[in-house]
Amino acid sequence: MRIDVFTLFPEWFDWLRRPRHLTNAAESHDLEIRCFSFRDTTPLSQGQVDDAPFGGGPGMVIRVDVMAAALEAVYGVAAETVRDERRVIVLTPRGRPFDDAITREYAGLDEIVLLCGRYEGFDERIHRELASEELSLGPFVLAGGETAAMAVIDALARRLPGALGNAESLARESFSAEGGGELEHPHFTRPAEFRGWEVPSVLRSGNHAEIERWRAAESRKPRSS
Numbered sequence: 416m417r418i419d420v421f422t423l424f425p426e427w428f429d430w431l432r433r434p435r436h437l438t439n440a441a442e443s444h445d446l447e448i449r450c451f452s453f454r455d456t457t458p459l460s461q462g463q464v465d466d467a468p469f470g471g472g473p474g475m476v477i478r479v480d481v482m483a484a485a486l487e488a489v490y491g492v493a494a495e496t497v498r499d500e501r502r503v504i505v506l507t508p509r510g511r512p513f514d515d516a517i518t519r520e521y522a523g524l525d526e527i528v529l530l531c532g533r534y535e536g537f538d539e540r541i542h543r544e545l546a547s548e549e550l551s552l553g554p555f556v557l558a559g560g561e562t563a564a565m566a567v568i569d570a571l572a573r574r575l576p577g578a579l580g581n582a583e584s585l586a587r588e589s590f591s592a593e594g595g596g597e598l599e600h601p602h603f604t605r606p607a608e609f610r611g612w613e614v615p616s617v618l619r620s621g622n623h624a625e626i627e628r629w630r631a632a633e634s635r636k637p638r639s640s
């Protein structure tokens with residue numbers, strides 16, 4: 416699988432070379448992550464990538480000609496056709512909310528492209544004419560799309576074969592089909608008692624049927640403050 420990230424800060428993605436599941440996925444599933452700065456290919460002088468919004472208002476907007484040049488430099492085809500061969504995903508607060516089903520969907524693809532905005536975001540024509548879809552990390556505003564892209568890459572890479580040391584972790588975790596889409600049950604480990612905080616006795620009973628019943632009941636409990 417190949418993930419291409421378009422960003423003004425490609426060096427921030429060096430972090431992705433550290434977590435074990437990402438290095439495992441790179442080795443076992445040919446996960447390749449490439450990062451491109453759209454400042455490197457801008458057709459404008461002095462590295463310009465943005466401009467003031469038509470109609471006025473605060474902030475700067477990333478230009479469509481800049482993003483088209485970046486896509487054309489990497490893929491060698493007209494920018495509007497890049498999405499014909501691969502999913503081009505704009506990170507934006509107004510996108511489809513990112514969730515576990517989307518990580519599974521993306522993990523089944525050969526190639527995705529993530530476009531990371533900055534400032535006021537992208538010119539609308541990037542959304543309409545160059546992208547396949549819009550994706551949001553949640554109902555809040557980040558300073559840029561980079562952290563959203565990293566979350567997407569982190570979550571989908573762990574679904575690739577060989578990424579996790581124990582593949583069973585995927586089957587039994589929060590939102591899994593096996594767990595009925597519920598949150599995972601709580602975990603406890605040694606010591607059995609710490610400062611008076613005890614591990615539920617059922618977990619130390621050795622009664623596997625009882626343990627499964629307890630875990631199923633705990634999974635269904637709402638988690639809140």
Ligand SMILES: C[S@@+](CC[C@H](N)C(=O)[O-])C[C@H]1O[C@@H](n2cnc3c(N)ncnc32)[C@H](O)[C@@H]1O
Nearest residue numbers: 506507508532535536551552556557559560563
């Ligand atoms: C400061 S934000 C722009 C916010 C935009 N003016 C608005 O009000 O919706 C700059 C960039 O951060 C990224 N971003 C911000 N919040 C995000 C979110 N919740 N999910 C995904 N990307 C986000 C997008 O790429 C966006 O272009």
